[in-house]
Amino acid sequence: MSTWTPSELQRERIAYRRARARRSTLIAVVSSVVLIALVAVGIGSTPGWPRVRATFFDFHRGWEALPIVAQGLWLNIRVMLICAVLIVIFGMTLAIMRTLRGPIFFPLRVFAAAYTDVFRGLPLLLVIFLLGFGVPALQLRGLPNQAVIWGGAALVLTYSSYVAEVFRAGIESVHPSQRAAARSLGLTYRQTLRFVVLPQAVRRVLPPLLNDFVSLQKDSGLIAVLGVIDAIRAAQLETAEDFNFTPYVVAGLLFVALTIPLTRLTDYVARRQGWYGGGGGPV
Amino acid sequence: MSLLSLRGVRKVYGENVVLDGFDLDVDAGECVVLIGASGSGKSTLLRCVNLLETVDDGVVELAGVDITDPRVDADKVRSGIGIVFQSYNLFPHLSVLDNITLAPIRVHGVRRDVARGRALEMLERVGLADKATAKPDELSGGQQQRAAIARAMVNSPQLMLLDEVTSALDPELVGEVLDLLRELKSEGMTMLLCTHEMAFARDVADRVCFLHQGRPLEVGPPAQVLDAPHEPRTQEFLRRIRT
Ligand SMILES: Nc1ncnc2c1ncn2[C@@H]1O[C@H](COP(=O)(O)OP(=O)(O)OP(=O)(O)O)[C@@H](O)[C@H]1O
Ligand SMILES: [Mg+2]
Numbered sequence: 001m002s003t004w005t006p007s008e009l010q011r012e013r014i015a016y017r018r019a020r021a022r023r024s025t026l027i028a029v030v031s032s033v034v035l036i037a038l039v040a041v042g043i044g045s046t047p048g049w050p051r052v053r054a055t056f057f058d059f060h061r062g063w064e065a066l067p068i069v070a071q072g073l074w075l076n077i078r079v080m081l082i083c084a085v086l087i088v089i090f091g092m093t094l095a096i097m098r099t100l101r102g103p104i105f106f107p108l109r110v111f112a113a114a115y116t117d118v119f120r121g122l123p124l125l126l127v128i129f130l131l132g133f134g135v136p137a138l139q140l141r142g143l144p145n146q147a148v149i150w151g152g153a154a155l156v157l158t159y160s161s162y163v164a165e166v167f168r169a170g171i172e173s174v175h176p177s178q179r180a181a182a183r184s185l186g187l188t189y190r191q192t193l194r195f196v197v198l199p200q201a202v203r204r205v206l207p208p209l210l211n212d213f214v215s216l217q218k219d220s221g222l223i224a225v226l227g228v229i230d231a232i233r234a235a236q237l238e239t240a241e242d243f244n245f246t247p248y249v250v251a252g253l254l255f256v257a258l259t260i261p262l263t264r265l266t267d268y269v270a271r272r273q274g275w276y277g278g279g280g281g282p283v
Numbered sequence: 284m285s286l287l288s289l290r291g292v293r294k295v296y297g298e299n300v301v302l303d304g305f306d307l308d309v310d311a312g313e314c315v316v317l318i319g320a321s322g323s324g325k326s327t328l329l330r331c332v333n334l335l336e337t338v339d340d341g342v343v344e345l346a347g348v349d350i351t352d353p354r355v356d357a358d359k360v361r362s363g364i365g366i367v368f369q370s371y372n373l374f375p376h377l378s379v380l381d382n383i384t385l386a387p388i389r390v391h392g393v394r395r396d397v398a399r400g401r402a403l404e405m406l407e408r409v410g411l412a413d414k415a416t417a418k419p420d421e422l423s424g425g426q427q428q429r430a431a432i433a434r435a436m437v438n439s440p441q442l443m444l445l446d447e448v449t450s451a452l453d454p455e456l457v458g459e460v461l462d463l464l465r466e467l468k469s470e471g472m473t474m475l476l477c478t479h480e481m482a483f484a485r486d487v488a489d490r491v492c493f494l495h496q497g498r499p500l501e502v503g504p505p506a507q508v509l510d511a512p513h514e515p516r517t518q519e520f521l522r523r524i525r526t
Contacts (some may be wrong), residue, residue, distance in 0.1 A: 180335050181372035185386035185438070186362020195385060199376045 058246045065238045065247035072234030073254050076220045079152050079230070083220070084213055086156045091163030096193070098164070099171050112164070119161035125222055128154040132226040151223030159216055166208050170201030207270035210262060217259050221251075231255065284347065286311040286473050287332065287442060291341035293497075294327055301327045303497030304341065309442075309475055314468050316484040316505075317477035319494030320520060325477035326369060328494070329444040332475065333366045345442065362390050365435030366444040371427045373419035373434070379406065380415040383434045391438065405433040409463060425456035432463065443467065445476035449483055461486060481524065485509055493517045 006014070043049060097105070097112035119127070131154045136145040144150075174197045182192040202209075224232035231254060235247035285308040294302040301324040309315045317325045330336045332343055334350060334357045343351045350360045374382050383402040387393040393401070406412050409429040411422075419427055428448055435443060445464070449457045457480070464487050468474065478484055484491055484505060491508040493501040493516075501508050501517045512518050 177368065177370060177372045178374065180330075181368060181374070182385075183358070184333050184335060184361055184364075184366045184368075185434070186358050186390040187386065188358050191389050195389065196374055200374075203376060 055243070056245050056249055058244055061242075061244045061246040062250045065235065065250050068238060069231050069234045069247055069251050069254060072229055072231035073251070073258065075148070075228065075230045076217070076255075077258070079148065079155070079223065080213075080217050080220045083152050083155045083159070084216060087159045087163050087216070090156060090160040092167055094160060094164035095167035095171060098168055116161040116164050119158050120165070122158065124154065124158045124219060125225065127158050128222055128225060130154075131157075132223070147226035148223065148228045151226050151228055155216065155220060155223070159212060159219075162212050163209065166205050166212065167201065169208075170205035171197055173204055174200045204273070207266055207273065210266035210269065214259050214262050214266065217262065218255050221255065285309055286313075286346055287475065288344040289328075289332070289341065290344070292328075292331060292338050292343060293340035294324070294331055294336060295339050300497055302331070302338075305498060307492060307499055307502070309473060311473050312468075312471045313489045314464075314474040314476070314487050316488035316491050317475070317494055318479070318481070318484060318491060318508075318520075319477075321479075323494040324497060325494060326446050329366065329446055329475065329477065332442075333364050333444055334360055335366075358390075362386065362438060363440055364442045364444060365438060365440035367428070367431045367435045367446060367448050369446040369450070371419075371431040373427055373431055375419050378416050378418060379411065379422070379430045382419070382430060383437050386434075386438055402433070402437055405437050406430075409433045410459065424451040425453070425459075428452060428456075428460065429463070432460070436467070441473065443472055443474045443476075445474060447478055448476065449478065449480060457483065479524070481509055481521070493520065495520075 094112045094115060097108045098116075100108060128151055131150040132147055135143065135150055136147075178196055178200065179192055182196040183189075187195065221230060221232040224230050224236065227233065229237075231251045232248075235251040238247035239245055287307075287309040289305055289307045292302050292305040293300070305328065307315070317328065319325055327336065331338050332345075338351050341351070342349050345360065345364070348355070350357075373379075374385070377385065380399065380402055383405060384395070384398040387398040387401065388395055403412065403415060406415055409432055411426060411429055411433065414422060414426060414430070419430065422430065428451060432445075432448065448464075449460055452460060461483060464474065464476075468487065474487075476487075488505045490502060491505045492499045493508060493512070493514070495514075495516050501512055501514045508517065509521065512521060
């Protein structure tokens with residue numbers, strides 16, 4: 001152990017910084033309280049507020065609907081998890097396809113490029129409708145006809161195109177000298193991709209990737225349009241009983257609660273990698 | 284017979300003719316040092332020998348085999364040549380040890396524990412035994428350089444290519460790397476390297492080769508090329524570098 005004790009000057013600095021920090025906290029608290037009070041008073045004094053409160057923020061109604069909506073949310077979670085795995089696999093495949101060189105791979109490159117162009121442009125809701133209502137209508141034998149599967153497939157198809165682009169950006173951000181170094185050691189093209197390029201690429205794009213999964217979590221609610229009983233659809237059914245919209249609010253809150261951990265994780269990873277502000281952290 | 288032989292090697296980037304009919308022979312166990320102005324093509328030449336660039340004409344022969352023939356297995360040729368890059372190019376996501384064992388394990392099929400043992404020995408030699416688990420960005424420039432040398436050497440290549448291995452080092456570390464290269468040479472390693480430091484060239488070179496306009500303008504023992512150059516261009520280059 002060293003025998004260092006802070007000098008008079010350093011102690012004075014620390015005390016000063018602490019005082020500043022306390023003051024900042026105080027200002028933040030006061031300004032937040034004032035703002036919230038103003039908003040509350042503002043909304044509360046509108047003529048329609050009592051009606052809105054009764055329709056959207058009925059505590060008892062919300063409490064009643066909670067178990068059913070939460071049960072629906074469990075479906076969203078399962079859909080989300082399974083889709084996320086498939087999306088990573090399919091997105092990575094597309095990204096690798098696009099970076100392949102050589103004439104043999106020309107068709108694969110074109111396919112991957114066309115695919116990402118089309119599915120990045122198509123509104124997700126449209127893909128869900130097309131797959132969810134279109135494919136079962138074909139009455140092809142051997143194909144599953146549960147709505148949830150086709151809704152999930154639509155999520156996978158669409159999100160894979162986003163994720164493929166994220167991966168591709170990561171692959172291309174790895175400096176060519178890294179490939180050169182790997183090849184110089186005798187690694188083949190595939191080995192270079194697998195052991196040198198992809199690990200660096202994935203690490204680098206982790207924050208945008210997690211971001212895409214945050215939106216996947218909430219977009220998994222869109223499969224409700226196919227009649228799948230997920231959180232949104234459950235809320236809708238509840239609402240239909242008495243035209244009280246509180247179950248929707250409950251579903252919304254649950255979705256937010258679901259995404260917050262992932263958002264925080266994204267922030268954490270991004271900060272650790274130095275994505276935010278000055279200071280390039282380790283990559 | 285020479286281990287490495289370049290005949291009429293040409294390399295062009297767009298309009299820029301970097302190598303223009305380059306001839307050079309390097310004997311087994313010999314150390315040839317390339318010197319020349321910045322941009323004269325020293326790094327390009329090394330990359331052509333290592334097949335990281337395809338030559339636009341001419342032949343590179345390694346141990347009598349034409350390695351510029353498109354039918355040769357370039358990966359196999361590369362795995363027999365060690366190259367240390369000007370910018371180290373260590374893999375930032377791998378520890379120093381994993382940087383060194385990657386090729387032995389994946390390319391040469393060496394067992395993991397054997398590869399680790401050999402890598403640790405190599406690290407000991409370059410004075411980095413305590414840095415085996417460190418990531419490259421936790422090392423100083425000179426330490427990264429030595430790790431890169433260890434990575435290139437661990438495959439026991441028959442030829443080493445070294446690009447400005449001392450340019451980022453302080454004088455004391457230059458001495459260390461120099462010792463390492465001298466040791467390699469005494470073990471019979473064939474080396475082709477380039478540098479801007481004439482003292483370094485004088486120290487390790489059997490022959491010095493001055494590159495000018497894509498050709499080896501003057502080749503000979505260091506005492507001749509560095510101290511009594513015939514060519515006015517060489518004289519001018521050396522004068523400029525000294526001042
Ligand atoms: N990948 C590339 N694409 C286009 N031009 C290149 C490429 N690599 C090198 N060059 C050009 O080739 C010439 C020789 O470059 P090279 O790196 O071989 O020089 P050098 O002698 O190693 O210089 P230095 O001493 O500064 O390292 C330069 O004019 C450079 O601009
Ligand atoms: Mg160079």
